[in-house]
Amino acid sequence: MKQMLINSAFADQVIVNATLNIVYIKPSLHRDSLNLRNMQHNWLLACLSLFASCACAANDVLFNFAGKSFYNEQHVLMLKAGDQLPAYEVNTSVITVKPRVNSLRNQLNGFYQQNGFQVLRTAATGFMDLQLSGANDYQSELLKLANSGLFAVVEPTSFGRYTFIPNDTQYSNQWHLPQVSAPAAWDLNAGVASVVVAVLDSGTDFNHEDLAAGPDAFDSIWRNPGEDAWADPTDPTTGNGIDDDNNGYIDDWIGYNFDQDTNDGSGLFDHGTGVAGVVAAKTNNKLGVAGVAGGNNSAGVAVMIGNIGSFAPNGAVLDDAILYAAENGARIIQLSLTIIQSAAIDAAINAAYINHGVLVVNAAGNSATPTVDYPASHVNVMAVGASNQFDGRVSTSQYGPNLEIAAPGVDILTTTIGSAYVSMTGTSFSAPMTSGVAALVLSRNPMLTHVQVREILRNSADKVGGYDYDYDVDFPGRSLEFGYGRLNAHAALLLSDSYQTLSGAIFLDGFEGDVIFKNGYD
Template sequence: MKRKRRLLLLGIVVLIGSHLGIPVSGSLEGMSAAASPDCFLPLEDGRCLPPPVRADQAPRPAARLMAAPTPRRPGVVVKRKPSAPPGAFRAALAAAGFPEAEALALPRWWRVPVPPGQDPEAVATRLRQRPDVEIAEVEREVRITFNPNDPYYGFQWNLPKIRAPQAWDLVTGTSSVWIAIVDTGVDYNHPDLASSRLWLGWDYVNGDNDPMDDNGHGTHVAGIAGANTNNGQGVAGVCWGCDLLAVKVLDYDGSGWDSDVADGIWYAAYWGVAFGKRTIINLSLGGPYDSSVIRDAVSYAQSHGALVVAAAGNQGTNTPFYPAAYPGVIGVSATDSSDGRAWFSNYGSYVDIAAPGVSILSTFPAPLTPPGYEPYAWINGTSMAAPHIAGVAGLVWSVWCRASAETVQNILLSTATDLGDPGWDPYFGYGLVNAEAAVRWRPAVTPVPPPGPYRQYLPLVSAACP
């Protein structure tokens, strides 16, 4: 019997940019030796993906109707063994009856569409038996899960709660840091998002570089992380000096596939290295099933210096939720305006920190806003909590530009305002994120005897950050 496992997507963001013509270092993984000089990101099957582009420089694409796309056939994601060359692997799959197999951006991973009338589980079992296949799993569906409230302009209680205004007295972010929102897309025409800070990444749903949000969730998450601020209109974002990168992996109804999510994670990390960005990847999505392809993508991103932030889930249970439960990922639970755990927020050993997630006002696509209302909405969810953490991480990384992702994570956790039981607990992790304390954090300095009659002064920051 065919089974479909579902991942719940808890947040989305889309950002845009323009073709920079920046060559990619040959040390980056996934490059093909036979690739054309014009191919910035060659895949193992010979296809190419272009780089992200700045929104204010990108040509405006033709309008696309917000209509239901042709459903994609179920697939199996397979990881080829290192001993199997890509070309030979592709030929072997075609000979085995899978001529439509395509490489993912994530090295060694391929998607094999299931032929009509065949059972996906049976196809996966058959592929696992091949000597050139390391892993074969049925592709899982992912969906967003958020609770819309009042789609109109209001107050943002959440930013004072995490002491963001006090942090802004010290730092508002830098373009050397970008926050990638891997989700449903972003309305790049929104007045609170359109700017040179917004980058247009790849749209894995439609196969182009127009990640326009046709759902609304991604635009909302993007606004929380880094909406234009101090511009006399709309709302404020946490890290409003940081760049944003939009990568669309979910369609108009908030559904998609784990292979696309994995590619979106890989894409953000890859181009972060290529463009010299300190990369934060926001994943307001997930589910109770461990996905090998997403796990590999998260590991790739972490090994390339990215900080991964993920929502803890909205089921109100302590069941492990992925990707938040993967090692090194910051798992984020949600709180209300009284510092209590949001009624829907998951809890458990994988929760590291908490952030506001109830009645959060942020940006919303104008085409999806009811007539007579401003393009803003209140939404509940751990989807909304996660970009608060991503934004504060951006502020910290703007101060400590030479810090590792692990150090930034440790700063966030060690400066959080303790809630619940003293110390770590499964509902709030180490507590509510505290933006001011995080950007004011300084490393402990061991006192040393002054040399001779001179007194030694140690700088708090060794050099100016870009």
């Protein structure tokens, strides 16, 4: 019932629109203004109370049966088998039963005839589908069958859904997405634009066909809500030349180039465009590839662009980029780089993580050493290693006690400059996969803290590869090769449903001080 008509003495018509949360009132012409105001006030309260009761009822459990909960969702009867499981539409015309072995055929036939049930089909296993007459409500029919004593099993039937397989033309070449159970995760949530992932890298081609708005009319690029739009959305030189939001950066409508101190976040090196595509290439848009959190033929999570150096990460501006992302609404900061340890970068990471509640994710490195590079080694950064198609460690992937999780990092098909696509290898592409799943978790449950998201990713990871996940009694469930395991998107989203309260805890896993003295993107 989207609208309810209410008769009143003061108005010709009162309409409560429960879909839009609006109460419409058309006053009667013969009422004086004072009485009208008083009566309007009382009736409006009554209408709002009625609306509130209707809104609550839409989500309340109507009844429980055989371990399943039934409730109303926009006038459709739905059922769930558990709090962490998805809801399904009930097939209200059919109930499945299995007669008891001692139930006689004539008893069953008499019962069916008396109650208007019709046997649609009988399986070799003894289960039967009964067509309901429609004369009674669904709950009554369930109870009638259950209380008859004739059946060993009485269960509702439902309409399921096919696991979401996107129509992106090159999806079949993206082995990594099924490996981390992304299609099953997309059945629960494919990403929402309110979750912002800052990709601080070599720049991103914001005009790429699978990132920018095209015929599908949606994109994966963050827009600064405080900054005036460019006159030409594809040309950063067409801004108004004003720092509209007073954040210290002029015309930063889609992010900023910190290395060149301009508002053009694109770059000459395709590393950043590839990383952005892993996170949020538009999904199910009949084009290119699918991102982990690229939506479902609609906007997925938003990529905030931060160019920190086209060919090498500039340590002098990395801290500025981290702070910019944290202060401008990013929930996740995605890094795929190594650099020498810096007090300024440490301070920026700590500010983002502790003060702004931002999850910081970084690639572990590709030097095959038994320690992860900086800044992945920082206590407030989630270090990600690379796995292969057989759930083994990629030989070049760095590992060790600071590694938290692994994700696919071989032949990852993603976006590249010029609306093209390329396969890339390295922990650089394992990290954005993890950032993308973190974004899915926040899309499904936006009230989670960064600490909780980090914990969910760890606790939902698959313990694959045959590694010793209990080598350290202080960190049970953690291995040197894969950390807490290989990323699992579907398990992470299911686990996120059980996190209901905010937590201020901070992970203190220990800090690995060894640093590989090299600068570069992994």
